[in-house]
Amino acid sequence: MALLEINNLSIAVASQGQLLPVVTDCSFSVAAHETLGVVGESGCGKSLTALAIMGLLEGSQVNITSGSIVFDGRDLLQLRPAQRRAIMGNQMAMVFQEPMTSLNPVYRIGEQITEVLQQHRKITHRESRQRALELLDLVKIPHPQDRIDSYPHQLSGGQRQRVMIAIAMACEPALLIADEPTTALDVTVQKEVLDLMLDLQTRTGTSIILISHDLGVIAETCDEVAVMYRGRIIEKATTASLFANMAHPYTRGLLASIPTIDTDNDWLQAIPGRVPGIDEKVNGCPFHPRCAHTETPCTQTAPRLIDTHPHHAVRCHFAGEI
Amino acid sequence: MLGYTLKRLLTLIPTLLVASILIFLFVHLIPGDPASILLGDSATPEEIASLSAHMGLDRPLWQQYLVWFKNVLHGDFGQSIFFKTPVLEVIADGAETSICLALMTMFWIVLIGIPVGIVSASFHGSWVDQITSGGAMLLASIPTFWLGLYLILIFSVGLGWFPSSGFPSISDEGGLSNLRYLILPSLTLAAPNAALIVRLVRASMLDVSREDHVRTARAKGLHPARVSIKHVFRNALIAVAAAFGFTFAALVSEAVVTETVFSLPGIGRLVVQSILRRDYPVIQGVILLIVLLYLVINLLVDLAYARLDPRVSLQ
Numbered sequence: 016m017a018l019l020e021i022n023n024l025s026i027a028v029a030s031q032g033q034l035l036p037v038v039t040d041c042s043f044s045v046a047a048h049e050t051l052g053v054v055g056e057s058g059c060g061k062s063l064t065a066l067a068i069m070g071l072l073e074g075s076q077v078n079i080t081s082g083s084i085v086f087d088g089r090d091l092l093q094l095r096p097a098q099r100r101a102i103m104g105n106q107m108a109m110v111f112q113e114p115m116t117s118l119n120p121v122y123r124i125g126e127q128i129t130e131v132l133q134q135h136r137k138i139t140h141r142e143s144r145q146r147a148l149e150l151l152d153l154v155k156i157p158h159p160q161d162r163i164d165s166y167p168h169q170l171s172g173g174q175r176q177r178v179m180i181a182i183a184m185a186c187e188p189a190l191l192i193a194d195e196p197t198t199a200l201d202v203t204v205q206k207e208v209l210d211l212m213l214d215l216q217t218r219t220g221t222s223i224i225l226i227s228h229d230l231g232v233i234a235e236t237c238d239e240v241a242v243m244y245r246g247r248i249i250e251k252a253t254t255a256s257l258f259a260n261m262a263h264p265y266t267r268g269l270l271a272s273i274p275t276i277d278t279d280n281d282w283l284q285a286i287p288g289r290v291p292g293i294d295e296k297v298n299g300c301p302f303h304p305r306c307a308h309t310e311t312p313c314t315q316t317a318p319r320l321i322d323t324h325p326h327h328a329v330r331c332h333f334a335g336e337i
Numbered sequence: 338m339l340g341y342t343l344k345r346l347l348t349l350i351p352t353l354l355v356a357s358i359l360i361f362l363f364v365h366l367i368p369g370d371p372a373s374i375l376l377g378d379s380a381t382p383e384e385i386a387s388l389s390a391h392m393g394l395d396r397p398l399w400q401q402y403l404v405w406f407k408n409v410l411h412g413d414f415g416q417s418i419f420f421k422t423p424v425l426e427v428i429a430d431g432a433e434t435s436i437c438l439a440l441m442t443m444f445w446i447v448l449i450g451i452p453v454g455i456v457s458a459s460f461h462g463s464w465v466d467q468i469t470s471g472g473a474m475l476l477a478s479i480p481t482f483w484l485g486l487y488l489i490l491i492f493s494v495g496l497g498w499f500p501s502s503g504f505p506s507i508s509d510e511g512g513l514s515n516l517r518y519l520i521l522p523s524l525t526l527a528a529p530n531a532a533l534i535v536r537l538v539r540a541s542m543l544d545v546s547r548e549d550h551v552r553t554a555r556a557k558g559l560h561p562a563r564v565s566i567k568h569v570f571r572n573a574l575i576a577v578a579a580a581f582g583f584t585f586a587a588l589v590s591e592a593v594v595t596e597t598v599f600s601l602p603g604i605g606r607l608v609v610q611s612i613l614r615r616d617y618p619v620i621q622g623v624i625l626l627i628v629l630l631y632l633v634i635n636l637l638v639d640l641a642y643a644r645l646d647p648r649v650s651l652q
Contacts, residue, residue: 069556071552071556100558100560103558104559111552117549117550117552119554119568120550120572120646120648121571121645131558166647168648
C-alpha cells in the first residue's frame with residue numbers, strides 16, 4: 016500500500032460568493048521511500064495541492080471540495096484538527112519556497128528547531144537542544160555550536176533553507192513535501208540543497224513530494240512524475256517512461272523551454288500564451304488555446320486520462336499520435 | 338546597548354536647550370503680566386511697575402532667560418509667584434497624583450488594549466471582532482471630558498461606587514485604598530488610548546498572520562492559540578511598542594482635561610491654573626520636565642524596540 020494516496024481531490028477558491036475550481040479531480044500516490052515530482056507552471060495548482068495534503072488550507076479562502084487524502088491508512092480529511100496537528104511537522108513535514116521569510120525573524124534558529132521537537136516528542140530542553148545541534152550538523156551548517164543561537168537574518172538564503180530542512184526533518188517524517196525548495200536560491204546553492212535532501216532521504220527513508228517547474232531537477236531526483244496544468248494532472252508516469260515516451264504537448268513544451276548550451280538556438284523556446292486565470296472558462300481540453308496540435312475535438316470535449324504505456328497516463332485526445 | 342544609551346542621553350542636552358528657549362518665549366508671549374494679576378483690579382500702575390521690577394520682569398527677555406537658565410542648571414527652577422514656594426516643591430505636590438494616575442492608566446491600557454486586540458484579531462471577521470472593533474472605534478471617538486462626566490454621573494452620583502473628585506495622598510489615612518479615587522479618572526484617560534492599542538494590536542496581528550513564517554509555525558503542528566501568541570502577537574508587538582511613545586504624548590495632554598474634570602491635584606491641573614495665574618516659573622518648570630520625560634520615554638521605547646526585534650541594531 017502506498018504511503019500517501021490522493022483520490023479525486025478537488026480544490027476551489029471562494030471568491031465573491033462563488034467557488035472557482037483551482038484543482039480538479041486530482042489522483043496520485045506516493046510509495047514509501049519514493050520521490051514524486053510534481054511539475055507545472057505557476058498557478059497550475061501544485062502548491063495548493065501540497066498545502067491541502069499538509070493541512071495548511073484551514074482558515075483560508077481555499078477549500079477542499081471533494082476527494083480524499085489517505086496517509087498511512089487514514090483519511091486526513093476525516094480527522095479532527097488535533098489529530099491532524101499531531102501529524103503535521105511529525106509524520107509529515109514541509110519545506111517552503113521562500114527561505115528568506117519562512118523563519119520567524121525574532122527567534123533564534125535553535126529555538127525554532129526545538130519548538131517542533133517539543134511539540135511532538137516527550138523530550139527535555141537539554142535533549143532537544145542536543146538534537147537541534149545534530150540536525151544542524153546533518154543539514155551541513157558549519158559550526159552548529161555557534162550557529163544555533165543565530166537569528167535568521169544572520170544566515171544566508173541557502174543556510175536558512177537548510178535550517179528549514181532541519182525543522183522539517185526534526186521528527187523524521189515519513190513524508191517530506193518540498194514546494195520549490197531551491198527556486199529562491201542561487202544556482203550554485205540549488206544543487207547543494209537538492210543533494211542534501213536526497214542524501215537525507217537515503218539515510219532516513221522518507222518519501223518526498225518535490226514540487227518544481229524545472230523538469231531538469233525532476234529528471235535527476237524523482238521516481239515518478241505528475242505534470243499539472245490548470246489544476247489537472249495531464250501526464251503521469253515513472254520518470255524513465257516520461258522522458259522516453261513523453262506524450263502531452265504541454266510536457267514537451269516544458270522540456271523544450273529548458274535552455275541548452277549544445278544546440279545553436281538564438282531564441283529561448285517557450286510555450287505560447289499564458290495559463291488562463293482561474294475565473295476564465297476554457298471549453299474542451301484546457302490546454303487547447305496554447306497547443307500547436309489543436310483539432311476540433313480539443314475545443315469540444317475535455318480529454319480523460321488514458322494509459323498509453325504501463326505506468327504512463329496522458330490526458331490528451333491524440334496521446335501517442337502526435 | 339549601554340554605549341547607545343549614553344549617546345542618546347547626551348543628545349538630550351541640545352534638545353532640552355532648544356525646548357527651554359521655546360518654552361520661555363511662549364510663556365512670556367501670553368498676554369497679561371503676573372504683577373497685575375497678583376495685585377488685583379485696584380492696583381495702580383506704579384504699584385504694578387514696582388512689583389514687576391522687584392520680580393525682575395522689567396529686564397530684557399534674553400536677560401531673564403539667562404538668569405532662569407543658569408538657575409535651572411543649578412537645579413533651581415525659581416519660586417512660584419502664586420504659592421511663594423520653590424517650583425520644584427509645587428511640582429512635587431502634584432507629582433504623586435499624576436504618577437499614580439499615569440501608572441493606573443497604563444495598567445488599564447495594557448490590561449484591556451492588548452487582550453481585546455488579540456481576541457479581535459483571532460476572530461477577525463466574526464461578530465466578536467465586529468463588537469470589539471466597533472466598541473474600540475466608539476471609545477476612540479468619545480471626547481475625554483464627556484466620558485469623564487458620564488462616568489461620574491453613573492458610577493459616583495447614580496451607583497455611588499466610586500468618589501467623584503479629589504485624591505487624598507496614599508500616605509494619608511486610608512493608604513492604598515485611596516487609589517479608588519483614581520479609578521474613574523484613569524479609566525477615562527485609558528479609554529481612547531486603550532481603544533487605539535486594540536485597533537493597532539488587531540491590525541498588526543492581521544499583518545503578521547499573513548507572513549510566511551506563520552505558515553511554518555502552523556506546519557509544525559502547533560496549537561492555533563500557540564501560533565497566535567508566540568508567532569503572531571510576539572512579532573506584532575514590535576509595532577505596538579512604537580505606539581506607546583505616542584500614547585504617552587496623548588496622555589499628557591488628555592490628563593490636563595481629566596484632572597480638571599475630576600478636580601485632581603495633579604500636574605495637569607497645576608499647568609492650567611498656573612497659566613491662568615501667569616505663574617511663569619511654574620509653567621516653565623512643568624513643561625520642561627514634561628519635555629524631559631517625553632524624551633526619556635521615547636528613548637525607552639527605542640531600547641524596547643531593539644529588544645523586541647533582533648534585526649534592529651542600536652548604533
